[in-house]
Amino acid sequence: MTVALRATGLGVRYRRAWALRDCSLAVPAGRVAALVGPNGAGKTTLLHTVVGLLDPDAGEVSVTGEAAFMAQDKPLYDTFTVAETLTFGRRLNPGWDDAYATARLAGLGIPPDRRVSRLSGGQQAQVALTVALAGRPDLLVLDEPLANLDPLARHDIMRSLMVEVADRPLTVLISSHVVADLRDTCDWLIVLNGGRVQVSGDIDDLLAEHLVLTGPAELADGPAARAGVVESSRTGGRARLLVRGASVPDPRWSARPADLEELVMAYLRSPEAAALPALTEVTA
Ligand SMILES: Nc1ncnc2c1ncn2[C@@H]1O[C@H](COP(=O)(O)OP(=O)(O)OP(=O)(O)O)[C@@H](O)[C@H]1O
Numbered sequence: 663m664t665v666a667l668r669a670t671g672l673g674v675r676y677r678r679a680w681a682l683r684d685c686s687l688a689v690p691a692g693r694v695a696a697l698v699g700p701n702g703a704g705k706t707t708l709l710h711t712v713v714g715l716l717d718p719d720a721g722e723v724s725v726t727g728e729a730a731f732m733a734q735d736k737p738l739y740d741t742f743t744v745a746e747t748l749t750f751g752r753r754l755n756p757g758w759d760d761a762y763a764t765a766r767l768a769g770l771g772i773p774p775d776r777r778v779s780r781l782s783g784g785q786q787a788q789v790a791l792t793v794a795l796a797g798r799p800d801l802l803v804l805d806e807p808l809a810n811l812d813p814l815a816r817h818d819i820m821r822s823l824m825v826e827v828a829d830r831p832l833t834v835l836i837s838s839h840v841v842a843d844l845r846d847t848c849d850w851l852i853v854l855n856g857g858r859v860q861v862s863g864d865i866d867d868l869l870a871e872h873l874v875l876t877g878p879a880e881l882a883d884g885p886a887a888r889a890g891v892v893e894s895s896r897t898g899g900r901a902r903l904l905v906r907g908a909s910v911p912d913p914r915w916s917a918r919p920a921d922l923e924e925l926v927m928a929y930l931r932s933p934e935a936a937a938l939p940a941l942t943e944v945t946a
Pocket of ligand 1: 701705706707708
C-alpha cells in the first residue's frame with residue numbers, strides 16, 4: 663500500500679507553546695481524509711507543515727509527490743478576473759493543465775471575465791479548487807474549504823472532490839469542524855485534539871470497532887468499565903458508554919454501532935483516549 667502522507671513524532675511550536683506534539687499518522691494514497699478537531703486543536707498548523715509552509719520543530723512529515731494547498735481565508739485575489747486567476751495559477755504551477763482548468767470552470771458555468779469579488783462564495787471556492795487541482799497534485803490539502811458556504815455549496819464542493827478522486831490518482835486531506843459534511847465523502851478520519859493525534863484510521867474500520875452501550879448504571883461499574891471505554895456518561899439510573907471493541911461485554915447492555923459523529927465527539931470529549939489502528943497497518 664502506498665502512503666501519500668506520513669508524519670512521525672511531528673512537533674511544531676509558536677515561541678514556547680507547542681501547537682502540535684508528537685503527532686504520528688499515515689494516510690494511504692487515494693483516500694479522502696477528514697481532519698477534525700476543535701478550535702485551536704492544531705489543524706491549520708498540521709496542514710501548513712504538510713505543505714511546507716511551516717517547518718517542524720520536532721519529528722518529520724513527508725508527502726509522496728506534489729502537494730497543492732487551498733488556504734482557509736481568501737485564497738484568491740478579489741480584483742482578478744477568473745481568467746486572470748488562471749493565468750496567475752499557470753505561472754506558479756509548472757505542471758499546470760490549462761485545458762482542464764478552463765473546461766472545469768466552463769462546466770460549472772463560471773464566466774472567465776467575471777471578477778472574483780463578484781462571484782458567490784461557492785463559486786469562489788470552486789475557482790480556488792480548480793486552481794489547486796489544475797496543478798495536477800498528488801495530494802490536495804484543503805483547510806476548511808466549506809467554512810462560510812451554504813449547505814448546497816458545501817455539498818457541491820464535496821461532490822466535486824469525489825469526482826476528482828474517482829477520475830485520477832489523488833489523495834485529499836480536508837479539515838472541517840462539521841463532521842456531517844464529511845461523512846459521505848471521506849473514507850479516512852484523523853482526530854486532532856490539543857495538538858495531539860487521537861484517531862487516525864479507515865472510517866469503516868473505526869465504525870466497525872466502536873459500539874454504543876446503554877444499560878443500568880451499575881453495569882458501568884462492572885467488567886464493561888474496562889480499557890476499551892472511550893467515553894461514559896450517566897443519566898439517572900442509566901449508563902451510556904462508547905467503547906472500542908466489537909464485542910458486547912455483558913448481555914444486559916443494549917448495543918448498537920456508533921455513528922461517525924458520536925465517535926468523533928466521544929474522542930474529543932476524552933482527550934486521553936486514542937485509537938490509532940492505522941499506524942501499524944500502513945507501510946510504505
Ligand atoms: N502564528 C501563531 N503564533 C502563535 N500561536 C499560534 C499561531 N498560529 C496558531 N497558534 C496557536 O497554535 C494553536 C493551534 O492553532 P491552529 O490554528 O493550528 O488550530 P486549528 O485547529 O486550525 O484552529 P481553528 O479550528 O480555530 O482554525 C492554537 O493554540 C493557536 O492559538
